Amino acid sequence: MSKYFLAMDIGGTKTTGALFSEDGKLVDDYTYVRKSQTFKGEEVVYQNTKKVLDKVIEHFGIDMNDVLGIGVGSPGPLNTEQGIVIHAPLMGWKNFPIAKRLQKDFEKPVKIDNDGNLGALAEQRCGVAVGKQNVMYITVSTGCGGGLVINGEIYHGKNDGAGEVGHMSIQPEGKECPCGAKGCFEMYASGTAINKKVREDIRNGQKSMLWEESEHNVECIDGAMIMRAASKGDPYALAVYREEGYYLGVALSNVFNLFSPEVLVLGGGVTKAKKYFHEEMMKGIEERCIQKPREEQIRYSVMNDKVVLYGAYCLISDFIKREKKTNQRA
Amino acid sequence: MSKYFLAMDIGGTKTTGALFSEDGKLVDDYTYVRKSQTFKGEEVVYQNTKKVLDKVIEHFGIDMNDVLGIGVGSPGPLNTEQGIVIHAPLMGWKNFPIAKRLQKDFEKPVKIDNDGNLGALAEQRCGVAVGKQNVMYITVSTGCGGGLVINGEIYHGKNDGAGEVGHMSIQPEGKECPCGAKGCFEMYASGTAINKKVREDIRNGQKSMLWEESEHNVECIDGAMIMRAASKGDPYALAVYREEGYYLGVALSNVFNLFSPEVLVLGGGVTKAKKYFHEEMMKGIEERCIQKPREEQIRYSVMNDKVVLYGAYCLISDFIKREKKTNQRA
Numbered sequence: 001m002s003k004y005f006l007a008m009d010i011g012g013t014k015t016t017g018a019l020f021s022e023d024g025k026l027v028d029d030y031t032y033v034r035k036s037q038t039f040k041g042e043e044v045v046y047q048n049t050k051k052v053l054d055k056v057i058e059h060f061g062i063d064m065n066d067v068l069g070i071g072v073g074s075p076g077p078l079n080t081e082q083g084i085v086i087h088a089p090l091m092g093w094k095n096f097p098i099a100k101r102l103q104k105d106f107e108k109p110v111k112i113d114n115d116g117n118l119g120a121l122a123e124q125r126c127g128v129a130v131g132k133q134n135v136m137y138i139t140v141s142t143g144c145g146g147g148l149v150i151n152g153e154i155y156h157g158k159n160d161g162a163g164e165v166g167h168m169s170i171q172p173e174g175k176e177c178p179c180g181a182k183g184c185f186e187m188y189a190s191g192t193a194i195n196k197k198v199r200e201d202i203r204n205g206q207k208s209m210l211w212e213e214s215e216h217n218v219e220c221i222d223g224a225m226i227m228r229a230a231s232k233g234d235p236y237a238l239a240v241y242r243e244e245g246y247y248l249g250v251a252l253s254n255v256f257n258l259f260s261p262e263v264l265v266l267g268g269g270v271t272k273a274k275k276y277f278h279e280e281m282m283k284g285i286e287e288r289c290i291q292k293p294r295e296e297q298i299r300y301s302v303m304n305d306k307v308v309l310y311g312a313y314c315l316i317s318d319f320i321k322r323e324k325k326t327n328q329r330a
Numbered sequence: 331m332s333k334y335f336l337a338m339d340i341g342g343t344k345t346t347g348a349l350f351s352e353d354g355k356l357v358d359d360y361t362y363v364r365k366s367q368t369f370k371g372e373e374v375v376y377q378n379t380k381k382v383l384d385k386v387i388e389h390f391g392i393d394m395n396d397v398l399g400i401g402v403g404s405p406g407p408l409n410t411e412q413g414i415v416i417h418a419p420l421m422g423w424k425n426f427p428i429a430k431r432l433q434k435d436f437e438k439p440v441k442i443d444n445d446g447n448l449g450a451l452a453e454q455r456c457g458v459a460v461g462k463q464n465v466m467y468i469t470v471s472t473g474c475g476g477g478l479v480i481n482g483e484i485y486h487g488k489n490d491g492a493g494e495v496g497h498m499s500i501q502p503e504g505k506e507c508p509c510g511a512k513g514c515f516e517m518y519a520s521g522t523a524i525n526k527k528v529r530e531d532i533r534n535g536q537k538s539m540l541w542e543e544s545e546h547n548v549e550c551i552d553g554a555m556i557m558r559a560a561s562k563g564d565p566y567a568l569a570v571y572r573e574e575g576y577y578l579g580v581a582l583s584n585v586f587n588l589f590s591p592e593v594l595v596l597g598g599g600v601t602k603a604k605k606y607f608h609e610e611m612m613k614g615i616e617e618r619c620i621q622k623p624r625e626e627q628i629r630y631s632v633m634n635d636k637v638v639l640y641g642a643y644c645l646i647s648d649f650i651k652r653e654k655k656t657n658q659r660a
Contacts, residue, residue, distance in 0.1 A: 077621070134487065146588075150480055157464065157590025161621030164587040169618055170502060172580045181583070181618040250502045253511070257494040258476075258588060260487025288499055288511040291407070291491030 006070045007312035012090035017052035020313040069109040071312030076114040111315045116147030116163045117154045118311025124149045125314045128299040129263040136261040141268035144186035189247040191270050208236035230276045245277030249284015256289045267301030336400045337642035342420035347382040350643040360386050399439040401642030406444040441645045446477035446493045447484045448641025454479045455644040458629040459593040466591040471598035474516035519577040521600050538566035560606045575607030579614015586619045597631030
């Protein structure tokens with residue numbers, strides 16, 4: 001009889017649920033795009049989130065007796081040990097016991113962690129860093145996040161505080177970040193930062209085909225549009241990605257100098273433009289690292305937007321395996 | 331019958347040897363100041379280094395049968411697994427098998443590691459971070475170095491590359507560092523950087539009692555002199571340490587955001603001026619950390635210049651304990 005795991009990737013604007021076979025095959029996933037409903041209170045948001053799993057279960061006609069557990073990727077900060085979302089403004093959650101609630105509703109073990117950590121775990125268990133003991137995962141997307149796997153396990157740090165690579169200061173007196181600090185990495189390298197900079201530049205008269213492509217509607221310029229301009233050889237768009245490579249080079253060098261991972265995996269939407277920033281990024285790493293990493297120590301995720309789901313599967317599947325072992329011993 | 335460990339702190343200009351009781355009491359240490367003799371070749375430098383242990387043994391009249399092993403702190407980069415110094419320009423060593431040589435000469439097990447890692451280990455085993463599982467040690471001295479203990483053990487990273495906190499970029503286009511990069515932390519916060527900046531400022535007409543105190547001989551201004559000026563309320567000297575606190579705040583925040591250690595321990599000569607930089611440093615940490623560390627997560631080393639010796643003792647004593655266990659099991 002086949003057994004399954006459920007996995008969930010809870011995001012600020014959409015939530016995805018997925019079904020995994022016991023041995024880690026993604027059977028299928030279902031995405032639910034949620035309009036922001038935080039004003040309706042944490043309970044409504046929770047019910048809407050939970051519905052994603054209901055849909056997955058319904059769609060595949062799974063008998064819940066065949067489900068071994070549920071892994072969840074959640075926006076944070078979190079208390080992963082207790083399964084609590086400490087604060088997720090976009091969900092309207094504050095100290096919300098997501099694990100306990102799902103556990104009660106589905107009567108299955110539930111484990112939660114954040115996107116960055118699950119990314120690192122997924123890559124180390126079944127991605128481009130398989131079998132490596134020490135792995136850093138960095139996602140460059142709307143924001144920049146990260147996670148660490150050390151000695152084969154997620155490294156959380158005190159109060160689940162590790163992996164906040166987006167708030168590494170790379171310009172101590174630079175751009176102001178909503179976090180209260182200045183010069184955070186994500187103020188320069190995230191998709192949001194790129195879009196903002198490009199819109200400002202074009203508005204200020206920067207020459208680029210993006211002015212025509214956006215039909216003079218600067219606010220509609222986004223990552224896909226900038227990437228298209230780069231692919232057509234627009235010198236400005238290409239320069240934007242070279243700058244992206246520069247900032248990635250600085251941030252990744254800091255990670256290598258401090259932590260020297262066997263593999264550093266880059267993921268997130270912005271990495272779709274890797275062919276435009278990779279060279280500049282590697283130049284920075286070459287210049288700034290005390291122990292120059294080899295080319296093969298820097299990899300790009302191939303799981304793309306599924307990486308958190310895979311990580312959530314690995315998280316709960318690990319937990320169940322450990323439980324089994326403990327029970328066998330007892 | 332009492333058993334002992336020998337420990338050694340090999341530095342660029344001086345080497346210290348020490349005798350530890352089996353349970354970690356520092357019996358006494360002996361420092362040998364070596365004039366640079368690299369021109370005489372690696373063998374002469376090795377013999378002079380080895381002599382420090384000969385002196386310790388002779389001085390205490392120890393029977394070598396009572397010595398369990400030798401722990402060594404060495405300048406690097408190192409291959410700690412094989413006990414090789416990959417490159418130490420000040421010693422004239424290149425791929426020098428220090429562990430094997432000492433092992434042969436003293437017929438005892440030898441373990442080596444670098445200052446930063448041994449600092450972290452010493453603080454975690456018998457210093458201000460006792461019992462904490464995840465500890466970062468940062469030394470602010472001639473240069474800036476660091477080390478990590480994760481899950482109670484030294485974390486080396488790939489190719490022993492972890493802990494290079496001195497080369498964390500905090501100003502990507504800032505001061506040029508001999509390492510080839512720009513804006514490295516140690517170009518701003520090390521004792522060398524402070525002295526250089528102060529000398530330049532005074533030479534350029536900066537008002538300070540240091541001009542009188544140095545008897546107009548700017549080149550003789552050093553850390554002790556600057557600290558003395560600060561203690562007498564010299565506004566310029568005080569501003570220098572506030573700036574030191576600012577850079578420490580940036581660097582330590584990056585460490586907390588990335589790694590979230592339970593305790594971060596600061597050591598090295600520059601920390602003698604802590605009362606002049608601590609407030610500014612904590613302000614930076616407060617502003618820049620996503621998870622604000624508590625006051626008690628930031629500690630100052632009390633082992634001072636003995637920290638590497640203690641770390642070297644812990645290193646070899648751990649190794650011997652592990653060997654014993656393995657043998658008992660076999």
